[in-house]
Amino acid sequence: MSSIAARRRHPAALLVVLLLGLVMVGGLYAVFAPKSADASAASAGAVASEDKVSQGKQLFLANCASCHGSAAAGGPNGPSLVGVGAAAVDFQVGTGRMPMQQPGVQAGRNMPQMDPKQTAALAAYVASLGDGPGVPSKQYTEGGGNVAKGGELFRVNCAMCHNFAGSGGALTRGKYAPSLMNVSGKHMYEAMVTGPQSMPVFNDSNLSPQDKQDIISFLKYLESEPAQGGHNMGSLGPVADGLFAWTIFIGLLIGAAVWLGKKAA
Structure with a gap:
């Protein structure tokens, strides 16, 4: 008993008791304290994200696995989707290019087969398979950039x-490079960062996010501007316009010359 009493009188005994008390109080508080709003929101967000990925996986197995494989690792009829990121899915599915209706050298723009929620779920599932470009923020996809620099x-x-x-x-x-008229800024940005089909990838080292915004602004400017010279004939360029003029007007002149020759005879 004398040894126990001596330990109780030791100068460090009080400090040890205080530390044990603090540890017990902290543990009990962590267990029984109500969760904060931020913690609850984060937990709910994690559950929602898991649900979205699960929904996206079901959509993938039903609509995409026949070409891309059940694990999205690719197959004879489709490339691997591991690491392509959410932006690639949002572009391909959001523009109706995928799921591809029939095999071909190139998937063309079409009516989307999935609504925005389904597209987001599918993108979340593919993004969970590996790191890749994400869906861009509105800051860089709704214009507002330098039109002159974007044109250059x-x-x-x-x-x-x-x-x-x-x-x-x-x-x-x-294959062909599609028209960029009436294409959303988000899809333009996603095409630049993912390089669909024959298009090269323009990452931030090639074109910064601001450069991409400037290009989108330039294209939106072209889309909204009227043709100053009248009908633009598809904006195919001077060669095509010259061929059109030669075919129509020279043809009319030849026809008039033949008609006059027959009349004179």
């Missing part, structure tokens, strides 16, 4: 395929 960047990086006015053009082996 577009002519340097995009016009050789999409035409100087963004009306599209032919590529090799039956």
